[in-house]
Amino acid sequence: MIDFFTTHAPVLTIVVFIFGALLAPVFGRINNSLSYYCALITTALSFVLSVYLLFSVYNNAPLEYLLGGWKPPYGIEYRVDILNSFILSVVSFVSFLSVIYGYGSIKSEIYEKRHPAFYSVYLLFIGGMMGILITNDIFNMYVFLEITSLAGYALIAMGRTRYSYMASFNYLILGSVGATFFLIGIGYLYMQTGTLNLTDLAQRLQGHFDTNVVLVAIAFIVVGLMLKMAVFPLHFWLPDAYTYSPSVISAAMAGTSTKVAAYLLIRLMYTIFGIQAGFSGINFSGIIIVIASITILAGSIIAISQTDLKKMLAFSSIGQIGYILIGTAMVNKYAFAGGLLHILNHAMMKTALFMVAGGFFYKFTSTKINDLKGMGRQMPFASAMFLILSLSMVGIPLTVGFISKWYIILGAAQSGYWIVVPVILLSSLLTAIYFGRVVHNLFFKDSEASNTGILHAKIPYSMVSSTAVLVFLCIFFGVFAYMPVEISLKAAENIIGAMPWK
């Protein structure tokens, strides 16, 4: 029985989402709140399965699953190793907490009859991301990327103002262009090698890296994925998309969707392009480190001048994705572990920050920073959580943000990319500036008399409890950091030391 479970666990992680997304509207016709329980059970099941997969592959060989029984070059294959299952666990955990948070939050933001449809599209959104993480076939990655993006466009359009339609439309145009660039890159790779399986591609691309076809393919794939990840020059869809969407969706998207695109880039860079062996004289690591450094600084600088809390957090997210890229582009065990840890940390911190912003909106229907003056007295618990999360984003020791920055700086010093160290330190200072402004408004200013009236007297327990869990984990993994660090170091060893992929 356990054997059956272990063999079929990779595909069951995706199939529960198919069933959940289709059962939620059917149950919603019977009773509106049954669709909430459907979403809750689905995300809980997938979280349990992801953690089970992580423990299965931690000391053993990667799990492979052949869809339809067809052997690898002919059929689609799912492959789970430590990198995959770690990010799977992070994504499913964040989505589970977002569903709990959403129980209280969407009552005031989305029209009552649309709740079953909302949960159904949300489950497709998360299911698409789990599919990207688990598959080993490059065209399957494109299909799941489009599933996630389409669900994302629909979810953003459910926001509370009428500008959310325009935000969703801008994201649609730019996201589709990015995915089409990815498709062109896949076409070029297929032209050169004749296969779509990642393992097979890695073997067949050896020695072809100076042909024009492969170089153009790399260019298209990297640009397409950078559009999806919102690195600096191509980030224009992200601030509007995160600001004008419902609070739940801002929290869930900020924690997951850009990270999954970053995982895709990491997987393609290390597995088929072989960044650790260097190729044809182009310093690929150097290019990505420069672009990522500009992203970190630009995101932090633009965030200082914002007046809306959610927009500031969105620009901060643009900056943080640069940390992940810098950490994983330096081909070094400690830096890679730092980048991977930052995926976990940023998912926890940014999701919790958007949840707190949603809590402020629930009480006062405003997310402007000026309206938050003196809220430290009226909402002490939420403001305390915001303070702890700000300290974690800056990187104070004893919180989880410190661990990932420490490992990235350690790796940078070890591998000789000294330019990274002042960039990280400068951006921590800039982070302190823009978070410090909000904390100053919360605690050290008196509330003005013309504050917007209190909409609801009390924030529901579901919203408070999910945020509190994330904040507790931020401190817990900051102090007892043994488990995530060990997992990340082992994942780094496996990825960097495996070329050609076996």
Added chain:
Amino acid sequence: MIEFIADKYNFWIAIVLMMIGFYAIIAKHNLVKKVIGLNIFQTSVFLFYISISKVNGGTAPIIWHPEGHAEVVYDNPLPHVLILTAIVVSVSVTAVALGIIVKLYKNYGSIEDDEIKLIEHNEPELDSK
């Protein structure tokens, strides 16, 4: 030089269509025209995929057993299958985009993106839909 263009005419047509579509996405202000540009852009990618699946002297990839011929050469059917999936994705994206445009028209009264930005700048409304 003339062989460089005439031999690879399918790739040239794909690139020309791609650039026309991309220009329409960037330069047109009407939202429906942007969606049409996205469609042209994606169609050019389909053309590119199918043109790389042609084998010299190959016929359509459906099995047939003709008398008098020993061996039949078929085209590569895998890119055809990839394009079927990509066409479905393109249709879905167009459907979602047109649905959003209908809602935008109901809320703003215009489908030019500079007019929408101007209306939003002049009278930003929170909690309206």
Added chain:
Amino acid sequence: MKDDVILRTITKFMLPFIQIFAFYTLAHGEISPGGGFQAGVIFGSSFILIALVFGKKEARSKMPRSVNDVLISTGDFIYAFTGLFCIFAGGFFLEYGELPFHSAKEGNHIGMIIIELGVAITVAAVMMTIFFEIAGKEDD
């Protein structure tokens, strides 16, 4: 367009042939261009033709909203259940050879037809839903 005699007559005459052609495309998907998605689109467009010629109310009475919503889920359930059934019969997900038919070849054949049927039902229902939501002046 309801008052035009030619349109009404030709539509009433052509509708069954359009739907039969959709089934033909579905069934011959393996030996001629066709398959699940195309058959679903043709079937959905027959209902859109009713809506264009006779009006949206008439078309909605032929395909009420609840039936439409259930059909969307039904097609995808057929797909997922076939895949799970293959797991319980001992193979991998969607390994049709393990289905309990006479031989692996027949299992593959019938499994693929069931999958295409599920896809066609979902695509037809989704086409109808998209058209009825975007068209028309009233808000629901």
